Amino acid sequence: MTDVPHLWRVSSSIFMAALLAMSSIGCNVVRMTLNTTLTQDDVAFIVPGTTTLTDVIKKLGSPDSITDSDTAVVATYRFLDLRYSRVNFGYLAKPWTPVDPDVIFSRTGLGVDAFEVLCDRKWVVLHTGFQRHLSRPPFLIPYPFQRSRRLLPNELPPFGLPAIMAAHGSGDIRSSVPSPH
Amino acid sequence: MKRGGALISFLVVALLLQGCAFSRGTLGDDVPPEIVETIQKGTTTKEEVFRLLGAPDRLLPLNGRDLFQYYRYDAKAASLLLIVLNFTRLSVKSDDLFIIVNRDGIVEDVLSSKRTENLEFKFWPF
Numbered sequence: 498m499t500d501v502p503h504l505w506r507v508s509s510s511i512f513m514a515a516l517l518a519m520s521s522i523g524c525n526v527v528r529m530t531l532n533t534t535l536t537q538d539d540v541a542f543i544v545p546g547t548t549t550l551t552d553v554i555k556k557l558g559s560p561d562s563i564t565d566s567d568t569a570v571v572a573t574y575r576f577l578d579l580r581y582s583r584v585n586f587g588y589l590a591k592p593w594t595p596v597d598p599d600v601i602f603s604r605t606g607l608g609v610d611a612f613e614v615l616c617d618r619k620w621v622v623l624h625t626g627f628q629r630h631l632s633r634p635p636f637l638i639p640y641p642f643q644r645s646r647r648l649l650p651n652e653l654p655p656f657g658l659p660a661i662m663a664a665h666g667s668g669d670i671r672s673s674v675p676s677p678h
Numbered sequence: 679m680k681r682g683g684a685l686i687s688f689l690v691v692a693l694l695l696q697g698c699a700f701s702r703g704t705l706g707d708d709v710p711p712e713i714v715e716t717i718q719k720g721t722t723t724k725e726e727v728f729r730l731l732g733a734p735d736r737l738l739p740l741n742g743r744d745l746f747q748y749y750r751y752d753a754k755a756a757s758l759l760l761i762v763l764n765f766t767r768l769s770v771k772s773d774d775l776f777i778i779v780n781r782d783g784i785v786e787d788v789l790s791s792k793r794t795e796n797l798e799f800k801f802w803p804f
Contacts, residue, residue, distance in 0.1 A: 523762060526741045526764070526803050527765075527766040527767075527768070528766070529768040529770070530767075530769050530770065532770070532793060533771075554791060558774075558790040558792075558793050559773075559774040559775070559789050559790055560776075560789075561687055561749075561774060562736075562747070563738070563740065563745055565738065570741065580803070583799075588762065605767055620787075
């Protein structure tokens with residue numbers, strides 16, 4: 498006698514596997530990284546007024562660029578974590594058509610993030626700041642029609658003001674690392 | 679017998695690597711650390727730096743001093759191509775060397791690090 502629950506389990510497993518395979522047909526997932534992504538935790542050791550650029554380099558490596566400003570020097574660390582996903586629904590029609598139809602949805606975000614360190618002439622860090630340019634779409638949902646959303650407060654870097662602006666006295670300058678007191 | 683084993687091993691390796699792609703690209707020359715170590719703050723001159731490392735990739739004025747930048751980029755890409763589902767991961771890192779030279783043409787500071795040493799081929803994008 499046929500074990501119906503077992504048969505049901507096997508057939509449902511096959512169906513789920515087929516569904517999964519169909520959903521991943523023509524899928525491409527690409528990730529590109531430039532340098533190592535820096536987070537607030539990675540730079541928490543920097544104490545403006547005390548830490549020197551040499552200390553920063555010992556921990557983070559040398560910056561990607563050093564530029565001059567009116568009053569000080571800005572060292573910039575650039576990093577990128579680009580994600581790209583793409584699905585070609587035309588693959589579904591391939592077995593039944595003489596041509597190769599393409600119906601492609603893809604989504605990515607462009608831009609290079611940066612961490613800027615403003616130093617005085619003696620290489621003591623005066624100010625730090627993150628610059629965010631990259632909008633991060635959901636990795637596995639290559640749906641290009643959704644509205645771009647603003648980053649939530651908890652997704653923003655704690656202090657969004659680029660360090661270069663501190664050199665020019667632009668905006669409300671705050672210390673990059675909160676005072677322990 | 680040995681030849682048969684080698685053939686089977688080759689076929690197994692070839693089968694496992696089927697659908698894999700490895701690519702690598704570099705930009706700029708490698709700066710050997712032993713050469714960087716010979717550059718001494720306060721004694722090495724600008725001319726000696728040029729003789730050791732050649733012309734810099736970038737030259738910037740920096741608060742009355744000159745900043746020489748030497749850089750090298752290394753990119754490694756690996757792909758797993760399963761026809762209907764493809765994974766690709768591209769990793770890029772750079773080595774940067776900054777040499778700050780004062781108005782007298784003497785090296786004032788040397789900032790360098792090698793980030794490309796830890797660069798690996800990665801498939802998995804998640």
